[in-house]
Amino acid sequence: MSEKLDQFKQEIEAFTSSSMEELERFRLKYLGKKGELTVLFDNIRNIPAEERKTFGQNVNILKNMVLSKVENLKSQIESKYTQQVDEMDISCPANSMEIGARHPISVVTKKIYDVFSKIGFTVAEGPEIEDDWHVFSALNFPPEHPARDMQDTFFVEKDPDVLLRTHTSSIQVRVMEASQPPIRVICPGRVFRNEIVTARSHCIFHQIEGLYIDKNVSFADMKQTLLYFAKEMFGNHINIRLRPSYFPFTEPSAEMDISCDICGGKGCNLCKYSGWVEILGCGMVDPNVLKNMNIDPNVYSGFAFGLGVERITQQLYKTKDIRLFFENDIRFLKQFEAI
Ligand code: DAH
Numbered sequence: 001m002s003e004k005l006d007q008f009k010q011e012i013e014a015f016t017s018s019s020m021e022e023l024e025r026f027r028l029k030y031l032g033k034k035g036e037l038t039v040l041f042d043n044i045r046n047i048p049a050e051e052r053k054t055f056g057q058n059v060n061i062l063k064n065m066v067l068s069k070v071e072n073l074k075s076q077i078e079s080k081y082t083q084q085v086d087e088m089d090i091s092c093p094a095n096s097m098e099i100g101a102r103h104p105i106s107v108v109t110k111k112i113y114d115v116f117s118k119i120g121f122t123v124a125e126g127p128e129i130e131d132d133w134h135v136f137s138a139l140n141f142p143p144e145h146p147a148r149d150m151q152d153t154f155f156v157e158k159d160p161d162v163l164l165r166t167h168t169s170s171i172q173v174r175v176m177e178a179s180q181p182p183i184r185v186i187c188p189g190r191v192f193r194n195e196i197v198t199a200r201s202h203c204i205f206h207q208i209e210g211l212y213i214d215k216n217v218s219f220a221d222m223k224q225t226l227l228y229f230a231k232e233m234f235g236n237h238i239n240i241r242l243r244p245s246y247f248p249f250t251e252p253s254a255e256m257d258i259s260c261d262i263c264g265g266k267g268c269n270l271c272k273y274s275g276w277v278e279i280l281g282c283g284m285v286d287p288n289v290l291k292n293m294n295i296d297p298n299v300y301s302g303f304a305f306g307l308g309v310e311r312i313t314q315q316l317y318k319t320k321d322i323r324l325f326f327e328n329d330i331r332f333l334k335q336f337e338a339i
Helices: 002-014 020-031 036-042 049-087 104-117 146-150 169-178 219-234 287-292 309-317
Strands: 129-131 155-157 162-164 183-192 204-214 240-247 250-259 276-285 301-308
Touching: 002 049, 020 036, 020 049, 036 049, 104 183, 104 204, 104 219, 104 309, 169 183, 169 204, 169 301, 204 219, 204 309, 219 240, 219 250, 219 276, 219 301, 219 309, 240 276, 250 301, 276 287, 276 309, 301 309
Parallel strands: none
Antiparallel strands: 129 162, 155 162, 183 204, 204 301, 240 250, 250 276, 276 301
């Protein structure tokens, strides 16, 4: 037994540390509930009576050694710490912090709000996880019609369909369900499509939907509103053109291009060397959609449009790769200031 005590003695004498945690582990190793010395004290009755006294004294010596070692090292560590604090120069400048900036997509979304709020549009939002009715059926996409394939959908559940919205047009349905004309809203949000991610397209992007329904709203009203928008957004020098197109929820439908502001219309890889960039789809709300929403198409008419926020941001900031907006690399984000 005394060999073991000798070994403890040597270990205790040799122990040193400059860390409080390590010191505490040392104390527990000997004096904790199951510590080496505690266990020896607990079993002292098993020692033959004649040896018991000396044994107890020896263990006690070791215990005191541990206690004084702990005391000494503790005060050493503490005084070293106070010394460090004393030597600290509190007048030194702190390390500079990286300050964040608003994401370019948020900056542009805000600018779009401002442009439309000047002509009386308010903002409405809706859920990203939607059902078939709000994304397709109410918008006059017939069941099994190939129009549904226009937008490759991420399904959360099939039958009944739960899906990630593929466009913000679902919000116009929610607005029409909740209110009667006159309606004048823009609806921003993230949309999702099962598409390959490239420099030009992404499986997540941002759209802003616009909806205007009242008596006597005409295609000319739509064109004028969108021209106003393009000039406010990009400057007076910008031209627009409307090309006939097809969407199930508008009739007639069009796509709107703006003259490419990156190359000034001469042709570059962003405008595919055409001098024009498509920024939105639009059209007169299909009477079937109004009927689905219990709005009388003989009394009311309206226009709708859906624009891609990334496209517009790319034009404004002259960035070429859409993926940069989703990587959140601070070196990219830092370059943008409010416009
Ligand atoms: N929802 C269409 C899309 O995602 C965009 C769009 C086109 C919205 C025409 C509209 C519209 O409101 O009238 O491609």
